[in-house]
Amino acid sequence: MVTQKAREEQKIEIPVRDCLAVERTVLANERTFLAFLRTALTLFAAGVTFIQFFDSVWLTWLGWLFIPASIILVIMGSLSYKKMRGAITEIENYCPLSDKKK
Numbered sequence: 458m459v460t461q462k463a464r465e466e467q468k469i470e471i472p473v474r475d476c477l478a479v480e481r482t483v484l485a486n487e488r489t490f491l492a493f494l495r496t497a498l499t500l501f502a503a504g505v506t507f508i509q510f511f512d513s514v515w516l517t518w519l520g521w522l523f524i525p526a527s528i529i530l531v532i533m534g535s536l537s538y539k540k541m542r543g544a545i546t547e548i549e550n551y552c553p554l555s556d557k558k559k
Contacts (some may be wrong), residue, residue, distance in 0.1 A: 476552035479545060486541045493534025500527035 471479070504523030507516040 471548070476549075479548055479552060483545055483549075486538060486545065489541075490534050490538040493537070497527040497530040497534070499522075500530065501521045507535055 502525045504520040504527065507520030507523065511517065511520075
């Protein structure tokens, strides 16, 4: 694997085809993050619904489990997004089409 310092020394630019693949990866990363948020929101809404509208003890407990699970899911999604975004940004710096160059 070529390090960032080696790329800077060699002035390596990634081919246009690969830069378009990077753009697709950015969109896929955003889609994945939104899926995490959607799932967390659904868990939260289900948890509140179970607590408010059902008299069953089991459903109430399930509701109380869903609420922190949704918060954990948002945190996991955010961390995953940030990690991938950092890796993608490192590659984007070498794309000739990218307007995000430093």
